[in-house]
Amino acid sequence: xxxxxxxxxGGNLGAAQAGMLVALEDAGIRPDLIVGTSxxxxxGAWIAGGRSAGELAQLWRTLxxxxxYPIDLIGGFLGFVGLRDHLVSDGPLRRLLTQYVTxxxxxxxxxxxxxxxxxxxxxxxxxxxxxxxxxxxxxxxxIPGIFPPVTVDGVELMDGGIANNTxxxxxxxxxxxxxxxxxxxxxxxxxxxxxxxxAMMLHAFSVAIEERLxxxxxxxxxxxxxxxxxxxxxxxxxxTDFSQSGHLIDDARRQTEAWLQQQHLALASDRGHRxx
Numbered sequence: 540x541x542x543x544x545x546x547x548x549g550g551n552l553g554a555a556q557a558g559m560l561v562a563l564e565d566a567g568i569r570p571d572l573i574v575g576t577s578x579x580x581x582x583g584a585w586i587a588g589g590r591s592a593g594e595l596a597q598l599w600r601t602l603x604x605x606x607x608y609p610i611d612l613i614g615g616f617l618g619f620v621g622l623r624d625h626l627v628s629d630g631p632l633r634r635l636l637t638q639y640v641t642x643x644x645x646x647x648x649x650x651x652x653x654x655x656x657x658x659x660x661x662x663x664x665x666x667x668x669x670x671x672x673x674x675x676x677x678x679x680x681x682i683p684g685i686f687p688p689v690t691v692d693g694v695e696l697m698d699g700g701i702a703n704n705t706x707x708x709x710x711x712x713x714x715x716x717x718x719x720x721x722x723x724x725x726x727x728x729x730x731x732x733x734x735x736x737x738a739m740m741l742h743a744f745s746v747a748i749e750e751r752l753x754x755x756x757x758x759x760x761x762x763x764x765x766x767x768x769x770x771x772x773x774x775x776x777x778x779t780d781f782s783q784s785g786h787l788i789d790d791a792r793r794q795t796e797a798w799l800q801q802q803h804l805a806l807a808s809d810r811g812h813r814x815x
Contacts, residue, residue, distance in 0.1 A: 540717050543574060543717070544563075545707055546582055548698065548699065548723065549578055551778060551779070552578070552725070552770075552776070553578030554785075554787040555771050556578070556582050558596060558789060559795045560586060560596075561593055561595075561788070561792050562795035572710070572713060573652050574709050576654065576703060577699055577700045579705075580655070582595060585598075585640075596792075600788065626684065632677065645675055646669050653667065653709065653713065654666075654678075656681075656689075658695070659688050659697050662702060664699060664709070666706075666712075682697070683697045704752065705751065705755065707720060707755040707765070708759070716764060718765050718766065719766050720752075722752055735779065
């Protein structure tokens with residue numbers, strides 16, 4: 540049995556994913572491999588490096604918008620008028636990754652680690668598991684139009700969520716037959732549309748890619764052991780708001796703990812029926 544941890548993208552809702560990871564770690568669930576997309580690649584790099592989910596959650600509690608999406612009026616204007624291909628510099632995110640990722644190259648990760656990015660030209664998803672770990676995670680998180688694309692081995696790459704936001708198919712292709720899927724979901728409880736261009740772009744992006752997860756669950760549910768943790772909903776946190784990370788972590792941890800208990804009870808009941 541090969542156990543994979545599959546981590547979806549979802550921007551600042553990666554805080555909720557950190558809470559889910561704490562619950563899994565407390566339950567003694569350890570992956571044989573990790574596959575992540577976008578913010579799932581960020582969280583996955585932390586776990587793959589041998590650091591605890593509790594430490595990851597603590598980092599999320601300290602993050603603010605400027606640490607990930609530094610608004611630069613001049614840079615935003617240049618992107619708007621077509622003088623560059625992005626609105627936000629990925630410099631702060633690169634510095635964050637350089638500071639916290641404990642392995643320099645993907646193949647050196649203590650737990651086998653794979654991230655999904657999208658080829659800018661073909662739109663196909665690519666699995667990255669060799670070379671610079673920081674570049675791989677940056678490529679996986681390069682939301683088009685917001686962050687610049689990242690060149691890896693001569694190929695321009697953008698956010699993996701475009702092609703495969705919750706990479707169940709990639710985990711299955713890697714030989715996993717027990718998949719623990721942690722989807723961040725999306726801000727499903729908003730009562731009004733986002734007010735800023737950046738927030739609206741991020742929200743639209745997260746809503747558009749949710750359907751792929753449902754399709755993959757339907758496709759693979761009969762062939763592998765899929766354990767899909769329920770995402771938080773309703774969530775009314777705007778995509779650029781990092782001030783609610785603590786609440787997201789705590790709520791997701793409690794919800795995932797309850798879900799794990801249900802899984803345990805269901806397994807025990809199934810075993811009881813088989814022995815009757």
